[in-house]
Amino acid sequence: MKWTIGKKLFTTSVLIMLIMVTLSAFSLRNTYTLNNNTQQLSKTVLPKVSLIGDINYYTEHVMTLTQNHLLSEDQATKDGYENKITETTAALDDSFQKYGKLIESDDEKNYYNQLKDRWTIFLNKKDKVISESNGNNKEEANQTFRDGVLLFEKMQGDLDALTKLNSQVSEKITIESDEQSKNALNINIYIVIGSIIFTIAITYLLVRSIRRPLILLSSQVKEVADGNLGIDPIHIKNKDEIGELANHVNAMTENLKGLIENVMYNSQLVAATSEELSASAEETSRASEQITSSIIYIADGAEKQEKSTHEAYSVVKEISIGMEQAASSIQTVAENSQSTSEKAIYGNKVLDKTVNQMNMIHRTVNHTSEIVNSLGEKSDEIGKIVTIITEISEQTNLLALNAAIEAARAGEQGKGFAVVADEVKKLATQSRNAAGQISQLVDIIQFEVNKVIVSMEEGSSEIKDGINLVTESGENFKQIVKMIEEVSSQTEEVSAIFEEINASSQSIIQIVEMTSTISVEASSQSQSVAAAAEQQNASMEEMAASADILSKMAEELQDTVKGFKI
Incomplete structure (x- = not known):
């Protein structure tokens, strides 16, 4: 499986996001649990403690009103006390009903039922006391009231037990x-520290796996751009776009090296051929002069004419052979130029592909920077969740303050309620502190994410430098291809000239042979031979000029390739 840079960056981002999601889910779960505990305190424990205080107050108030009724002598006052007792009893029944709906355990239910049973008995005694008080039966009323006081004390024990149970739950x-x-x-x-270490480690490894090969590639391409083709191939183990890019750069270097060697060899061959061509042109020129001199002396005698013709025949034959060799060499130069041009075009295509690969890497690094920026936004969302936790803790603290006020209002009977309120306040303080610590950890994560973004930007800058170097190498390739095409064109022209010269040489041979067979007509044909000699001399001058041009082009080509070190 090919582990590309895109897959590496995507996997890294997914792992970091999973860590962030895990941390967020765990924080939300703890917040939910703490909120449930707070809800249980505010909706169950605190209301029950408040109801116990109300029940205690109402029972004590009924006891006090009953005693006042017993001590009162005025019937109107007694009637007023009876009305208040009825109202208080109704309020007490409502408190009993509300408390019954909030019972959670069997022990609490037993104490509650026992308290209600005793309250029912107490109400009967209360009614008896009022009846005896209205009948002015003071002694029996006092005895019944004392029995009610004993029952009231037992009810106080039940209320204390319920208060203790709720305090234990709280x-x-x-x-x-x-x-x-x-x-x-x-x-x-632990999760945050682990995620920070993991993020730093995986980011370092990822940046290192991208940055080091790119530095090697940049150095390699710079050497090639400077003309040093004798460097060793780079070896990168990455099985991704960078590894492919390294292989392409190595192939480009080898192809360019072979191309330059071929150009150097062909330029030397062209130089040598041009020297041979120049020498042949000089010999041909000298031969033409000899032919012209021979024509002048044709009239002196057929014997001298035949001898001169034989010498001219030998010289022209050598020239023809030299022309054929030169034509063969020029053909070889043309073929090598064509091969060199094809390799240069292939090298230029490799450079274009290299630029495309580095552009793809540049786009991938930019995409990773966007993903890391998204991680920073996720950290901001966690900060918002922490703000919600802080608000919940502040609301809980306010609830505890209200509970403390209610406890103070209840007096001695509200001590248990005050203990619960104090514990709730501690819980709210701890929640707020935990939220603050989580906020600090989120800030640390955002700081590390910013460091990752900076590292990605550095990698992107180095990739841009590599693209510029490769582009510069591509421009050099294009210049080389253009020069090779010019050499190929000039070679074709020289080849055509050689064909003309060779054809002229064959014509001279035929003329010399004809001269040998018809020596009698030599005098009459001297003008034709002189004209042919002049044409041959002009051709030799053209060939010498072409040889000079070819020699200069070979020197220019050699000067160009000297800039490369093989």
Whole structure:
């Protein structure tokens, strides 16, 4: 499986996002649990404690009103006390009904039922006391009232037991919330530290796996751009776009090296051929002069004419052979130029592909920067969640303050309620502190994400430098291809000239042979031979000029390739 840069960056981003999601889910779960505990305190425990205080107050108030009724002598006053007792009893029944709906345990239910049973008995005694008080039966009324006082004291014991049960529940919830808050904080710290270490490590490895090969590639391409083709191939183990790019750069270097060697060889061959061509032209020129001199002396005698013709025949034959060799060399130069041009075109295509690969890497690094920016936005969302946690803790603290006020208002009977309110306040403080610590951890994550963004920007800058170097090498390739095409064109022209010269040489041979067979007509044909000699001399001058041009082009080509080190 090909592990491309895009897959590496995507996998890294997914892992970091999973860590962030895990941390967020764990924080939300702890927040939900703490909120449930707070809801249980505010909706169950605190209302029950408040109702116990109300029940205690109403029972004590009924006891006091009954005693006042017993001590009163005025019937109108007694009637007023009876009305108040009826109102208080109705309020007490309502409190009993509300408390019954909030009962959670069997022990609490037993104490509650026992309290209601005793209250029912107390109401009967209260009615008896009022009846005896209205009948002015003071002694029996006092005895019944004392029995009611004993029953009231037992009811106080039931209320204390219910208060204690609710205090235990509140303490249990507080302890569980405290432990859970501490555990959650520790786990959050471990997760954040682990995620920071993991993020730094994987980011370092990823940037290192991209940056080091790019530095090697940049150095390699710079050497090639400077003309140094004798460097060793780079070896990169990456099985991704960078590894492919390294292989393409190595192939480009080898092809360019072979191209330059071929150009150097062909330029030397062209130089040597031009020297041979120049020498042949000089010999041909000298031969033409000899032919012209021979024509002058044709009239002196057939014997001298035949001898001169034989010498001219030998010289022209050598020239013809030299022309054929030169034509063969020029053909070889043309073929090598064509091969060199094809390799140069292939090298230019490799450079274009290299530029495309580096552009793809540049786009991939930019995409990774966008993903890391998205991670920073996720951190901002976690910060918003922490703000919600802080608001919940502040609301809980306000609820605890209200509970403390109610406890103070209840007096001695509200002590248990005050303990619960204090525990709730501690719980709210711990929640706010935990939220603050989580906020600090989120800031740390955002700082590390910013470092990753800076690292990505550095990698992108280095990729741009590599693209510029490769582009410069491509321009050099295009110049080389253009020069090779010019050499190929000049070679074709020289080849055509050689064909003309060779044809002229064959014509001279035929003329010399004809001269040998018809020596009698030599004098009459001297003008034709002189004209042919002049044409041959002009051709030799053209050939010499072409040889000079070819020699200069070979020197220019050699000067060009000297800039490369093989």
